[in-house]
Amino acid sequence: MNATTIMPTLVLAADPAGGSSNNLLTTLQGLVGPLIGCSIAFFVIFSLSIVIWTFRDIRSRTQDFLTQILATVLVAVFNVGGLFIYMILRPRQTLAEIYERQLEEESLLAEMTERQTCTNCHARIEGDFQVCPSCGQKLKRPCPKCERLLELRWTFCPYCATHLTGGAPPMQNMPGVPSMQPPSGMPMGGPVTGNRY
Numbered sequence: 549m550n551a552t553t554i555m556p557t558l559v560l561a562a563d564p565a566g567g568s569s570n571n572l573l574t575t576l577q578g579l580v581g582p583l584i585g586c587s588i589a590f591f592v593i594f595s596l597s598i599v600i601w602t603f604r605d606i607r608s609r610t611q612d613f614l615t616q617i618l619a620t621v622l623v624a625v626f627n628v629g630g631l632f633i634y635m636i637l638r639p640r641q642t643l644a645e646i647y648e649r650q651l652e653e654e655s656l657l658a659e660m661t662e663r664q665t666c667t668n669c670h671a672r673i674e675g676d677f678q679v680c681p682s683c684g685q686k687l688k689r690p691c692p693k694c695e696r697l698l699e700l701r702w703t704f705c706p707y708c709a710t711h712l713t714g715g716a717p718p719m720q721n722m723p724g725v726p727s728m729q730p731p732s733g734m735p736m737g738g739p740v741t742g743n744r745y
């Protein structure tokens with residue numbers, strides 16, 4: 549009596565459990581479809597993204613249309629493998645980087661040509677030097693009126709229109725004028741005459 553009453557209760561007890569596992573299986577089976585769908589969608593979007601990324605990247609690195617198309621097709625066909633190959637083969641620098649480097653080089657070159665050197669000893673000199681600091685070579689002279697620095701070959705001051713007569717240029721250009729020697733015997737003129745001879 550007892551056993552028969554227990555058995556149905558056991559069966560009854562086991563039944564709901566079996567039903568829930570079945571339910572779980574069916575819900576899992578129901579989930580597989582959307583999961584596969586999601587994976588496929590992800591894969592498609594991912595593939596499209598890397599193709600777009602590659603197209604943008606190659607366009608920033610080269611202007612050659614054929615290379616742009618080839619790189620994009622490579623990634624579109626071989627997907628991640630194509631992207632891997634593209635990363636190995638792509639030009640190292642972007643066009644912006646190349647342009648930046650060119651600008652840098654040009655400014656450096658301009659800076660270098662801007663630098664003046666002494667015609668006598670090739671030491672570096674600045675634009676406002678009157679004499680070379682290393683060898684004493686006369687580079688410029690001050691205007692007697694406005695005192696701005698002038699090139700030695702100028703005969704007129706471009707700043708105050710003074711006509712520069714006599715003085716420094718003949719001393720420099722004409723070799724050995726005996727009458728000019730006394731002024732060059734002054735401390736400033738000493739090294740200049742010493743250099744010339």
Ligand SMILES: [Zn+2]
Nearest residue numbers: 666669680683
């Ligand atoms: Zn010098």
Ligand SMILES: [Zn+2]
Nearest residue numbers: 691694705708
């Ligand atoms: Zn002047």
